[in-house]
Amino acid sequence: MALSTGVVQISEEDRQVLERWERSTSLRAGIVTRARIVLLSDAGEGTSSIARRLGVSRPTVISWRERYRAEGLEGLVDAPRSGRPKTVDDSAIVASTLEAPPEHLGVTHWSSRLLGKELGIGDATVARAWRRYGVQPWRRGTFKFSTDPELVAKVNDVVGLYLDPPEKGVVLCVDEKSQIQALDRTAPVLPLRPGLPERATHDYVRHGTTTLFAALEVATGKVTDACYDRHTHDEFLAFLKKVARAYPRRELHVVVDNYATHKHPDVEAWLAKNPRVSLHFTPTSGSWLNLVEVFFGIITRQAIRRGSFRSVPDLVAAIRRFIDGWNDRCHPFSWTKTADEILTHARKGISDARH
DSSP: OOSBTTBOOOOHHHHHHHHHHHHOSSSOHHHHHHHHHHHHHHTTOOHHHHHHHHTOOHHHHHHHHHHHHHHGGGGGSOOOOOSOOOOOOHHHHHHHHHSOOOGGGOOSSOOHHHHHHHHTSOHHHHHHHHHHHTOOTTOOOOOOOOOOTTHHHHHHHHHHHHHSOOTTEEEEEEEEEEEEEEEEESSOOBOOBTTBOOBOOSOEEEEEEEEEEEEEETTTOOEEEEEESOOSHHHHHHHHHHHHHHSTTOEEEEEEOOOGGGGOHHHHHHHHHOTTEEEEEOOTTOGGGSTHHHHHHHHIIIIITTOOOSSHHHHHHHHHHHHHHHHHHOOOOOOOOOHHHHHHHHHTTOOOOOO
């Protein structure tokens, strides 16, 4: 069927198949390239021109053109490779993984090498089965049961404030981040460089601690803060008074957790004299409902964890610099889950902290 050394002639039926292969996004790239070689050869394009256009060698063009001449479309498809057929059942590997290791091994979970040795197969085979089925025995998630008898009422109360805040009120999330350590590295931090991360010594010197009290305004993301040496009811009450002064003549709805200092008689007496301020308690083991915990995570990652502080005043100054900058660029915190969605998980015994 050859017209000349570099030209092939293809039937209309083969052309339709080859053009379909050429347009395919699911076929292997090699098969798509072979289809283009044959189509370009049929169009009369020379060997060197096809090689340059497709980014392959001249022998590759010649080889696949000759394969098509000799075998047709079947010659462009890879034949099944010889070799020993697969005998290991991935599902059996996974089933063994889900069983606890024998007591005599003294381990809590399987590793690929340990399970491979136990089953008499290679650890790479075990690892492939784990990847295929998404099994990760080295990982562990955590969950928390809430035994609060007022769980439903508290969840509805707090989530209701987030999703439908009072028209003339301000919703604030308040908590304390205690025992923040002023850690000083034993050598200067080496700065970020191309190809190298910032580096710090593993060891450090402790210079004391502070407790950060923060009130997050949900509607704007603005934070009111104070740092104290302790975190008793006296400090909490002092901070509540500071927050009240920051929002004069406004109805304040303050979300807090069940920490005992938040319910101290002195605090309750002050609240009785200041009815415009009301506390809303998250359920026991449900402090993740308090949005200020999200802010604590942000300040820890961005200002505290990688800092080096020679004293507590240095630490407090760094915290205040961050919060001043945060308030310049802050944004609203939006809660998305309804109380019913949260309680569905809570009734299963698992608190889902995604929001």
